[in-house]
Amino acid sequence: MELQLLNTLRDHNPIVFNIANFVTVQDVANGLNALGASPIMSAEVQEAETMVQIAGAVCINLGTLTTTQIDQMRVVGKLANQYHKPVVLDPVAVGAVPYRKEVALGLLSDFQVDVIRGNAGEIAALAGMDWQAKGIDAGSGQGDLVEIAQACAQQFQCCVILSGPTDVITDGQRVVKVANGTPLFQRHVGSGDLLSSIVAAFTAVSSTDVYQAAQVACLVLAGAGELVASQLTADRPATFAIDLIDRLSLVTVSEIQTIAKVD
Template structure:
């Protein structure tokens, strides 16, 4: 969408995130810097009201627990009821049997508009062999485009596979976005941030593939533009760029 960023900064869409316990402040500040309005909740009792006033919802499995699972289900039920777009971040879903079981059940119960993860996480969802390394991507030999397409076909979602080159696909369309930078790995939670930022773009664009491409492009270019910064300064620089970025500037960076 040509004016994706301007639209977000003008309309301040509310993105409800069921966040993990480690990086919720970074996710909230990322959304806030871009111009979206972050909202977080921990209890099913208010999921219906929250989703009703939100324009998109993001679910993050980072520090999943049984209580939070109830919250995730309540949010997804409400998203179905109110036809709100949703994003799933299946953090470390291949690392433990518990996560694998929960994510499998969630994907059986609910449809997510977009699913964003690293190679290991998307491979797990696609049913491809992969060796997890905790929350990191791990290692495997599969062709990443094929893995992303497979997951998109299987789940009927737009897949964002984050890596050196980011892959976005709805199984028919596929974009390779080469704006990543090693700098993103120097700060914990950039994946979580991107997943919720995708929600902000979904809130203002009915074409989910297009919205995901815009979100990835915006986020990675804002981070790449300060990649010469040392780790402790890179994250503030990323926020500064998310705050200042315009559609024009983004076009010039590409």
């Protein structure tokens, strides 16, 4: 895996344009900033073209969608395709809310995305497979996570990250698994949103190889979280979230390499 992309990202400080949700927007902005990217959030369609032009990549998050925002997402996605800017889609809760699934499928037919990043419940829903998603969380289901991720990637002709205790990254054929992380990620709302935006940041510096960018993003975030958890003596979700921001800023390629569990 090309972990040197972390240094490339810090050297280039790419602008990442996020259509964020209102729950986790500041965590995402601060996480991107700490890592070495330059976040910008926008909810206004009138400035969509400028946003896409100045950005290195776009992350579209369905977390708190509105009809107005869906229109903005469609415009932004099409502009990103036109300007050849990578697009990451985070299909928050599409496994639990049929309306969201309908919206996500509509967007996926209106423009091409480069990466879909979701938990098992979300990726299974988009792939048309049975799963008991629970709100924003993965929920419970039975099935081969690799097969589910590959089916989703093949259906939408893109890279898919099915995140969880082990992140499964696939382009539809090839598969890489990242087993780093900590259960503390699940105790902090917004971990998945941050991952999706970090994926966008890495695609901004590796637009010709989004599969590689997706792998590095998963390993850097999961590795940073694992390093934070190894220093905590108790179950402290709030401390974890704060320390994660610091660690994203400080973590080095060699620290990540030392703990990497990549298959």
